[in-house]
Amino acid sequence: MSTVLVVNSGSSSFKYQLIDMDTEQMLATGLVERIGEASGRSVHTIPWDAVPSVERSNAPQTTERILPIPDHTAGFRVMLEAFETHGPSLSRHPLGAVGHRVVHGGKRFFEATVVTNLVKINIEELAELAPLHNPANLQGIEAAQRAFPDVPHVAVFDTAFHQTLPPAAYSYAIDAKLAAKHRLRKYGFHGTSHKFVSEEAAKFLYRPLGELNQIVLHLGNGASVSAIEGGRSVETSMGLTPLEGLVMGTRSGDLDPAVLIHLHRRAGMSFDDLDTLLNRKSGILGMAGVGDMRDLQERSDAGDEVAAAAFDVYTHRIKGYIGNYMAQLGRVDVISFTAGVGENSPEVRAAALSGLEAFGIRLSDERNEERSRDPRRISTDDSEVDVLVVPTNEELEIARQTLAVL
Numbered sequence: 193m194s195t196v197l198v199v200n201s202g203s204s205s206f207k208y209q210l211i212d213m214d215t216e217q218m219l220a221t222g223l224v225e226r227i228g229e230a231s232g233r234s235v236h237t238i239p240w241d242a243v244p245s246v247e248r249s250n251a252p253q254t255t256e257r258i259l260p261i262p263d264h265t266a267g268f269r270v271m272l273e274a275f276e277t278h279g280p281s282l283s284r285h286p287l288g289a290v291g292h293r294v295v296h297g298g299k300r301f302f303e304a305t306v307v308t309n310l311v312k313i314n315i316e317e318l319a320e321l322a323p324l325h326n327p328a329n330l331q332g333i334e335a336a337q338r339a340f341p342d343v344p345h346v347a348v349f350d351t352a353f354h355q356t357l358p359p360a361a362y363s364y365a366i367d368a369k370l371a372a373k374h375r376l377r378k379y380g381f382h383g384t385s386h387k388f389v390s391e392e393a394a395k396f397l398y399r400p401l402g403e404l405n406q407i408v409l410h411l412g413n414g415a416s417v418s419a420i421e422g423g424r425s426v427e428t429s430m431g432l433t434p435l436e437g438l439v440m441g442t443r444s445g446d447l448d449p450a451v452l453i454h455l456h457r458r459a460g461m462s463f464d465d466l467d468t469l470l471n472r473k474s475g476i477l478g479m480a481g482v483g484d485m486r487d488l489q490e491r492s493d494a495g496d497e498v499a500a501a502a503f504d505v506y507t508h509r510i511k512g513y514i515g516n517y518m519a520q521l522g523r524v525d526v527i528s529f530t531a532g533v534g535e536n537s538p539e540v541r542a543a544a545l546s547g548l549e550a551f552g553i554r555l556s557d558e559r560n561e562e563r564s565r566d567p568r569r570i571s572t573d574d575s576e577v578d579v580l581v582v583p584t585n586e587e588l589e590i591a592r593q594t595l596a597v598l
């Protein structure tokens with residue numbers, strides 16, 4: 193198999209990447225958005241290093257089209273046209289498979305799975321647990337199957353990597369019958385990223401994955417942390433939904449559930465109001481009015497005390513989880529930071545790890561400030577715990593798992 197197309201579909205958009213699996217090089221990436229609106233948009237990009245050198249002088253890197261895109265099926269036609277017109281040609285790089293990101297695999301899916309009609313029924317049925325994501329993922333799968341009827345399609349689930357959590361970690365301490373009836377438990381998300389980063393960390397350290405105890409901090413707009421023992425996820429911060437755990441761009445993360453009851457009773461907020469409040473208007477946006485970490489840090493640097501306080505809440509929560517997971521693992525060999533904030537904010541990394549020297553965690557200020565797109569060590573040579581920055585690549589991980597299952 194030479195190439196895998198990776199698709200991440202939302203309800204009104206999808207992103208794609210074409211990856212050469214011999215070299216693991218990305219050949220093209222793109223976005224089709226505003227599907228179903230009066231005017232849609234498609235963007236198709238060929239990375240510089242994927243363009244043959246003889247064609248470079250006039251090779252358009254990024255091409256954009258604005259046109260009505262009534263549904264996902266039309267969206268895939270637009271994508272195919274982009275490949276035909278701007279390359280790379282899908283006849284020269286024949287597609288071996290399509291890998292689809294699916295958010296919720298419930299208890300059923302513990303690994304990447306070839307899409308069959310039964311799998312699609314299961315994904316649809318799990319929409320009860322992920323009403324915003326699973327139906328949109330399924331729309332993408334069906335449209336892609338129409339566009340590429342002759343290649344296998346594989347579903348790669350965000351929850352799958354965390355299926356190894358023990359009951360003590362995944363159970364909520366509520367009425368057991370109610371929990372079972374409504375499938376209430378911790379599932380965990382960002383599994384593709386936690387798996388990828390933990391494997392890359394082991395490669396970087398030249399150590400077998402099986403002998404490492406790891407903590408992975410995925411800090412993007414959404415954020416989660418996981419404890420990984422010998423390559424198996426044993427704890428993670430997101431729960432039934434991606435709302436639990438760390439402070440995020442617009443999501444609250446952990447809070448006393450009584451806050452909801454209180455706001456319902458005292459402030460007359462409906463359940464939809466509370467859903468919007470906690471998922472879209474909380475986190476650093478709720479505390480400081482900006483949901484983007486760069487803006488928050490700029491304001492904090494400029495002396496804005498509200499922004500500084502929100503930054504402290506954000507990093508205090510991370511530190512608490514590190515302590516928790518160190519205790520759960522007993523011994524930690526490596527802590528890795530990844531995703532937009534984790535890869536790019538030395539300030540967040542330094543604040544989250546400050547004062548942990550007694551636990552064998554020593555950050556090198558100089559290494560922490562270095563910028564790079566490669567995995568790197570940011571702890572001192574005498575730190576007992578290796579602290580790394582490991583850029584995540586969820587698309588590549590989906591492509592790898594797609595290939596592996598076939």
Ligand code: ADP
Nearest residue numbers: 411412413414483484485486531532533536537
């Ligand atoms: P998503 O979860 O949407 O994939 P990303 O992983 O791209 O998100 O992370 C987005 C976050 O990364 C934003 O909050 C953004 O501010 C933050 N970020 C990106 N670059 C920097 C930077 N240089 N310093 C601090 N934060 C950054």
